[in-house]
Amino acid sequence: MDTEIFQADVSDETDDSESSPEKESKNAVLTKDLSVYFNNRAGIDKISLKVKKNTVTAIIGPSGCGKSTFLRSLNLMHDLVPKARVFGEIFIHNENITDFSAVDIRKKVGMVFQKPNPFPTMSIYDNVVAGLKLNAHHKRSELDEIVEKNLKYSGLWEEVKDRLKTPAVSLSGGQQQRLCIARTIAVKPEIILMDEPSSALDPMSTSKIEELIYYFKEYYTIIIVTHNMQQAARVSDQTAFFYLGKLIEYSKTRRMFTNPKEKLTEEYVTGKFG
Amino acid sequence: MTSASIIKNPSNLRSRKIINSVMLTMCILAAVITIIPLLYIFFYTTQSGISSLNVDFFTQLPKPVGEEGGGMANAIVGSAILIGIGALIGIPVGILSGIYISEYSKTFVSTIVKFITDVLSGVPSIIVGIFAYGVIVIPMQRFSALAGGFALGILMIPTITKITEEMLKLVPQSLREASLALGVSRWKTTLKIVLKTASSGIVTGVLLAIARAAGETAPLLFTSFGNSFWQTSLDEPMAALPLQIFVYAISPYDDWHRQAWAGAFVLIFLVFVVNLLVRIVTRNKFSGNL
Numbered sequence: 001m002d003t004e005i006f007q008a009d010v011s012d013e014t015d016d017s018e019s020s021p022e023k024e025s026k027n028a029v030l031t032k033d034l035s036v037y038f039n040n041r042a043g044i045d046k047i048s049l050k051v052k053k054n055t056v057t058a059i060i061g062p063s064g065c066g067k068s069t070f071l072r073s074l075n076l077m078h079d080l081v082p083k084a085r086v087f088g089e090i091f092i093h094n095e096n097i098t099d100f101s102a103v104d105i106r107k108k109v110g111m112v113f114q115k116p117n118p119f120p121t122m123s124i125y126d127n128v129v130a131g132l133k134l135n136a137h138h139k140r141s142e143l144d145e146i147v148e149k150n151l152k153y154s155g156l157w158e159e160v161k162d163r164l165k166t167p168a169v170s171l172s173g174g175q176q177q178r179l180c181i182a183r184t185i186a187v188k189p190e191i192i193l194m195d196e197p198s199s200a201l202d203p204m205s206t207s208k209i210e211e212l213i214y215y216f217k218e219y220y221t222i223i224i225v226t227h228n229m230q231q232a233a234r235v236s237d238q239t240a241f242f243y244l245g246k247l248i249e250y251s252k253t254r255r256m257f258t259n260p261k262e263k264l265t266e267e268y269v270t271g272k273f274g
Numbered sequence: 275m276t277s278a279s280i281i282k283n284p285s286n287l288r289s290r291k292i293i294n295s296v297m298l299t300m301c302i303l304a305a306v307i308t309i310i311p312l313l314y315i316f317f318y319t320t321q322s323g324i325s326s327l328n329v330d331f332f333t334q335l336p337k338p339v340g341e342e343g344g345g346m347a348n349a350i351v352g353s354a355i356l357i358g359i360g361a362l363i364g365i366p367v368g369i370l371s372g373i374y375i376s377e378y379s380k381t382f383v384s385t386i387v388k389f390i391t392d393v394l395s396g397v398p399s400i401i402v403g404i405f406a407y408g409v410i411v412i413p414m415q416r417f418s419a420l421a422g423g424f425a426l427g428i429l430m431i432p433t434i435t436k437i438t439e440e441m442l443k444l445v446p447q448s449l450r451e452a453s454l455a456l457g458v459s460r461w462k463t464t465l466k467i468v469l470k471t472a473s474s475g476i477v478t479g480v481l482l483a484i485a486r487a488a489g490e491t492a493p494l495l496f497t498s499f500g501n502s503f504w505q506t507s508l509d510e511p512m513a514a515l516p517l518q519i520f521v522y523a524i525s526p527y528d529d530w531h532r533q534a535w536a537g538a539f540v541l542i543f544l545v546f547v548v549n550l551l552v553r554i555v556t557r558n559k560f561s562g563n564l
Contacts, residue, residue, distance in 0.1 A: 075455060077451060077454070077455070080447075080450070080451070080454070082380040102454075103457050103458075103459050104457070106454060106455055106456065106457040107456075107457030108457075110455060110456070111451075111455040113448060113451065113452065113455075115448060117446070117448040117449055117451070117452045118452075119449060119452070119453070119467060119471070120449075120471055121467075121470045121471050121473075130453070130456060130458075131456030131457060131458060134453070134456070134458045134462050134463075134466055134467075135456075135457065135458060135462075180452070183452075183456065184455070184456070187456050187457055
């Protein structure tokens with residue numbers, strides 16, 4: 001079984017229809033044998049994956065398969081968990097992340113979480129510029145501009161422009177999540193990780209988030225973990241299927257949902273388990 | 275055994291209802307027992323104290339034995355100074371160690387700190403007084419406000435540490451992650467996000483610790499010692515409200531007894547005000563931010 005999996009993640013390179021000489025520089029994220037252990041139990045086991053710039057990659061799989069664990073290792077969130085140990089290599093834009101501090105990596109690799117988590121002590125305005133204000137001093141006029149721009153990008157401006165000074169927690173769940181997206185892009189990341197960004201939201205809010213993802217592709221590289229296979233099919237260019245901490249299959253989304261190579265993938269995608 | 279059989283069995287239902295009312299009565303009884311001493315102290319002190327309370331009490335120095343009148347102005351100011359010194363020591367040390375235990379809770383040192391804080395909160399205040407005596411009074415070779423404030427500060431530390439730790443642990447992990455994911459450093463996340471979110475709870479703890487320290491007598495007995503005169507330099511013995519109450523209460527003079535009652539009333543009133551303040555602060559927490 002192990003050998004099969006290794007072939008699966010090597011062979012997905014054949015899916016790169018647009019391979020070109022400068023292919024290397026197009027990699028936004030590259031992991032080599034990435035494993036994360038919690039208390040000596042593998043959360044993910046030797047994941048090797050390559051994500052090209054300005055694409056959307058969906059990660060699907062049943063609960064506990066390591067989707068979030070993988071995602072959170074890309075912006076070093078496991079540093080917070082004392083019992084987590086990370087092995088293997090991660091390259092962001094072809095640079096090994098061990099060469100940088102966690103703070104620098106996280107500025108480059110933003111993250112949107114499953115549950116909207118605006119800062120409860122801050123207004124809508126302050127939430128958008130929280131990352132900027134906490135890191136450096138900015139001029140008031142500069143901040144005003146950043147707030148307007150990023151709220152417009154995240155499609156929230158029209159709804160909140162008259163009440164920027166009200167507490168962020170007064171917004172609805174879907175609005176809060178878009179606020180969190182505005183907050184994430186305000187620090188100008190290059191890669192955005194999304195950990196089930198719409199699983200706590202209603203269908204309308206979900207479709208708004210999906211629209212954003214589609215539009216953001218032009219500016220960012222997005223990796224999204226989702227439980228919703230229709231969502232993966234709608235928003236992503238390529239899809240990775242994780243099962244029990246291993247990468248089972250990784251290929252173009254269209255192919256993944258119509259003609260998967262692995263039997264396990266087919267069973268999951270068609271809803272036979274998971 | 276199933277719910278159906280319980281419904282069909284009225285005797286079971288009756289016994290459950292009896293047990294229920296017995297337990298409820300006991301709970302109410304316990305609640306009343308809790309309230310009675312508090313109300314008694316409050317009303318009795320008010321009744322005995324308020325009649326002796328006048329402007330002189332707040333503005334005059336104690337008169338020598340045999341002379342009528344006088345007040346506790348020096349003791350009121352002295353208490354404020356002692357609590358001030360205590361707060362200067364207790365608040366920063368308490369909050370910072372609370373942060374350490376909560377935010378770096380997996381280290382060996384923090385486990386030790388947490389344990390010692392728990393033990394310290396149970397140490398009798400007279401022992402803390404002896405400690406301050408040994409550490410400050412003996413080397414300085416005299417009683418001083420500094421030693422008294424130091425003792426009060428030590429007493430405040432465990433309360434503030436504990437409440438800071440608990441309030442910080444209530445801050446959802448997702449907020450820490452959100453801040454860190456924005457490329458904000460750990461110390462800024464702790465200070466500007468975590469501590470700020472928990473601030474109303476921490477303010478509550480600090481106020482309660484101050485109210486507690488304001489009434490402490492034992493640790494001041496051989497640190498601050500007490501004084502019958504105006505005295506504001508920190509390396510001299512200083513009067514304090516609870517000390518003055520103690521001295522006056524055990525004296526054989528009726529006038530002093532009356533003043534002791536007035537002092538007790540002022541002290542209880544202050545503690546009451548602080549608790550009221552705490553109520554207001556915590557109410558804002560629920561209607562406002564969190």
